[in-house]
Amino acid sequence: MSVASLRRAARESVSGLPPAFWWLWTSTLINRLGAFVATFMALYLTLDRGYSASYAGLVASLHGLGGVVSSIGAGIMTDRVGRRPTLVIAQTSTAFAVALLGFMTDPVAIAGVAFLVGMASNASRPAVQAMMADIVKPEDRVRAFSLNYWAINMGFAVSSMTAGFIAQYSYLAGFLGEATLTLVCAVVVFLKLPESRPQRSAVERAAEPEIGMGTVLRDGRFMGVVGLSFLISLIFQQGYVGLPVAMGTDGFSSSDFGLAIAVNGVLIVAVQIPLTRYLQHRDPRRLLILSSLLAGYGFGLTAFAGSVAVYALTICVWTVAEIVNAPTQTGLIVRLSPLHGRGRYQGVYTMSWSVAALVAPLMSGYVIDHFGAQWLWGACAVLGTVAAGGYWALMRGLPPQAPAAPAAAAAAAPVASKPAAAPAGAPVEGCAGSVA
Structure with missing residues (x-):
């Protein structure tokens, strides 16, 4: 592909999206530039504090448990109160909790505050995904999710390389840096993002039943996708809980891990946009099967890595799985979610990742301590194979994507055309600004 073709592909990938999307994208980028806790918590506890891999796994699991607790509540809050206030509350709370964690020295206190950090940080996810679905047209959503994922990993690539070296001198500086940038995210959301929650008309309320958690849990195909999402997340979590501990056990430093894992973000930054146009027009079933196999294997x-270079090579393989899986699966979740229940559906979907964040550290810590890291990597290959088979079975007969509903179009149009004219932080015409 020529340079001109690459430029044209990049230009077409970023054109036509509403300004509100780009403010949300900016907030995501700033947040990931400060990523520290999720990446370096295991090394902080084992190398700096001297705790065992099992204790590090316990703390990471409590962080995940916090996310499980907040997922459903944040999803309901996203539907009832709105996307914007949920984001502001979640990000502000995260900033203060992360800063507090950096000053904790007692093992019980560290575990307790890690639980609070997990609750606060995970609460923003249903709101982000629901807002993105609100403001972007259906045919552009896979592209938008790809670009958002690109921002996540561009920030992650930078933060991994810098934070690895910061950790060698002061872990506290890393905690405070993440807290500061997360607070900046909350300010960006408060000042620049209007509320996007679609408002139900009286006719819609009369014609359609209210969507509650029972509706979500009875949706068989959706819950099947949630279960497969859990398996995939259980695999990907090992890059941040199992891999750093395994590398530390092999004698590698925090900066070695930082350089190796940065390959993940750099590769996504390099190829996500060129692949965006390809992904949005392909069969999601095949893409999800392929990504599951690449992640597992x-x-x-x-298991065969013995140097930073070989570790980086294996990271390249499962990074390709991330590039394919993330926008495809997120787009599928939005496709299966009803307009006025997006927050709840996204909350349950987010919970699958939170439960995996709870289980994965316990799994990796126990397996590494009692059997060795090779057994952990073998289990990942098995899980990837099972997930691929699950996607093959579950997505047979998936109906084609329906065109945008009038209500969705009415909700998205003002965001696309008027955000610059609206006062900073003011609700956009046609979107609800009060509690339903």
Whole structure:
């Protein structure tokens, strides 16, 4: 592909999206530039504090448990109160909790505050995904999710390389840096993002039943996707809980891990946009099957790694799985979610990742301590194979994507055309600004 073709592909990938999307994208980028806790918590506890891999796994699991607790509540809050206030509350709370965590020295206190950090940080996810679905047209959503994922990993690539070296001198500086940038995210959301929650008309309320948690849990195909999402997340979590501990056990430093894992973000930054146009027009079933196999066997290859270069090579394999899986699966979740229940559906979907964040550290810590890291990587290969089979079975007969509903179009149009004219932080015409 020529340079001109790459430029044209990049230009077409970023054109036509509403200004509100780009403010949300900016907030995501700032947040990931400060990522520290999720990446370096295991190394902080094992190398700096001297705790065992099992204790590090316990703390990471409590962080995940906090996310499980907040997922459903944040999803309901996103539907009832609105996307914007949920984001502001979640991000502000995260900033203060992360800063507090950096000053904790007692093991019980560290575990308790890690639980609070997990609750606060995870609460923003249903609101972000629901707002993105609100403001972007259906045919552009996979592209928008790809660009948002690109921002996540561009920030992650930068933060991994810098935070790895910061950690060698002061872990506290890393905690305070993440807290500051998360607070900046809350300010961006408060000042620049209007509320996007679609408002139900009286006719819609009369014609359609209210969507509650029972509606979500009875949706068989959606819950099947949630279950498969859990398996995929269980695999990907090992890049941040199992991999750093395994590398530390092999004698590698925090900066070695930082350089190796930065390959993940750099590769996504390099190829996500060129692949965006390809992904949005392909069969999601095939893409999800392929990504599941690449994730499982990419981590499986880690059993043969003995140097930073080989670790980086295995990271390249499962990174390709991330590039394919993330926008495809997020787009599928939005496709299966009703307009006025997006927050609840996204909350349950987010919970699958939170439960995986709870289980994965316990799994990795126990397996590494009692059997060795090679067994952990073999288990990842098995899970990837099971997930691929699940996607093959579950997505047979998936109906084609329906065109945008009039209500969705009415909700998205003002965001696309008027955000610059609206006062900072003011609700956009046609979107609800009060509690339903």
